Amino acid sequence: MILIVAEHTAGKLAKATLEMVTAARDSGREGPVTLLVLGQNVASVATEAAAVADQVLVADLPQLATYNAEVWAAATTQIAQEGEAHTVIIGGSRSGREYAPRVAVKLDAAYLEDATKLSSNGAALQAQRYTFLARVTETVEADGLVVVTVKPGSFAPAAPAASAGEQYDVELTLPTPRVQVTGKSVEKSSRVALTEADVIVTGGRGVGSPENFARYVEGLADNIGAGVGATRAVVDAGWRPYAEQVGQTGKTVQPKAYIALGVSGAVQHLSGMGKSKNIIAINKDAEAPIFKVADYGIVGDINEIVPALIEASRK
Numbered sequence: 228m229i230l231i232v233a234e235h236t237a238g239k240l241a242k243a244t245l246e247m248v249t250a251a252r253d254s255g256r257e258g259p260v261t262l263l264v265l266g267q268n269v270a271s272v273a274t275e276a277a278a279v280a281d282q283v284l285v286a287d288l289p290q291l292a293t294y295n296a297e298v299w300a301a302a303t304t305q306i307a308q309e310g311e312a313h314t315v316i317i318g319g320s321r322s323g324r325e326y327a328p329r330v331a332v333k334l335d336a337a338y339l340e341d342a343t344k345l346s347s348n349g350a351a352l353q354a355q356r357y358t359f360l361a362r363v364t365e366t367v368e369a370d371g372l373v374v375v376t377v378k379p380g381s382f383a384p385a386a387p388a389a390s391a392g393e394q395y396d397v398e399l400t401l402p403t404p405r406v407q408v409t410g411k412s413v414e415k416s417s418r419v420a421l422t423e424a425d426v427i428v429t430g431g432r433g434v435g436s437p438e439n440f441a442r443y444v445e446g447l448a449d450n451i452g453a454g455v456g457a458t459r460a461v462v463d464a465g466w467r468p469y470a471e472q473v474g475q476t477g478k479t480v481q482p483k484a485y486i487a488l489g490v491s492g493a494v495q496h497l498s499g500m501g502k503s504k505n506i507i508a509i510n511k512d513a514e515a516p517i518f519k520v521a522d523y524g525i526v527g528d529i530n531e532i533v534p535a536l537i538e539a540s541r542k
């Protein structure tokens with residue numbers, strides 16, 4: 228079987244999980260696509276998972292209330308062994324990248340990190356990934372048992388299947404972790420996360436200043452319930468945090484609509500958002516490369532166009 232460890236927050240399946248299901252189906256590997264749901268009070272997550280997977284294994288335990296690398300690695304390894312999984316797919320989130328190598332070592336499996344594409348080459352699992360500061364796209368493959376992490380935003384989210392998969396409760400033997408989480412402070416943001424957003428407004432250097440970024444990019448995003456993205460030029464200038472960077476060395480996204488304000492459209496930026504369903508660009512330079520990928524483009528000055536857009540979106 229192909230075992231996927233589901234990612235979820237606040238009782239909802241994360242978009243990254245739907246992307247991993249697509250990755251599993253693209254892999255060409257045989258056997259049921261199986262989602263493993265680890266957590267506490269995860270019944271609603273399991274129901275969502277069953278809509279997209281062939282089967283769902285659920286471990287609903289107090290020890291799984293908070294993510295812990297040792298515990299997640301032990302649980303994933305146990306289920307992979309019991310189910311004789313030949314492929315284990317884990318999200319390329321910070322936590323996924325923390326425990327996935329442990330799973331690979333415990334299973335004595337090959338480890339492929341940060342796949343942006345999966346396919347099969349005979350019996351081998353083939354993956355594409357960026358390397359060398361994202362200047363190189365590398366194709367790698369491994370035979371037999373493989374643990375792979377998937378770069379968020381690289382695969383289209385799977386749509387619900389015609390019939391829901393079966394759900395099974397699983398029993399786990401879990402270790403007492405050596406590292407304990409003793410406190411948590413969650414940043415409160417009413418804005419939708421970049422990797423979950425259906426609409427993203429991204430600002431580039433053409434926005435002009437951090438103050439204009441807040442006024443134009445955040446102003447428009449908040450009016451239309453969108454996520455906020457930034458180019459590397461803007462992040463390097465210290466206008467915005469790295470968490471908002473879209474591109475080869477930032478996040479990969481594919482929202483329904485991507486609105487690029489003052490973004491030139493460098494190849495490193497396009498590789499992170501080029502799969503968006505609709506790309507809308509506003510740039511004063513008619514020759515800017517962003518217009519080559521844009522579905523809708525406005526050639527003009529942000530300072531004139533965006534205030535009018537914000538005003539219109541208020542209504």
Ligand code: FAD
Nearest residue numbers: 431432433458459460474475476477489491495496511529
């Ligand atoms: P610019 O290229 O300076 O473009 C600004 C645009 O704004 C111009 O097209 C201009 O015409 C327009 N403009 C200016 N004023 C106005 C106005 N008043 N109204 C309307 N339009 C206006 N970049 C990323 O974004 N993400 C990455 O992950 C990333 N990774 C990289 C990795 C490597 C290894 C390298 C070498 C580069 C990477 N880059 C990345 C950088 C990338 O090459 C570009 O430098 C960067 O994307 C440019 O950002 P920008 O479009 O904001 O700025």
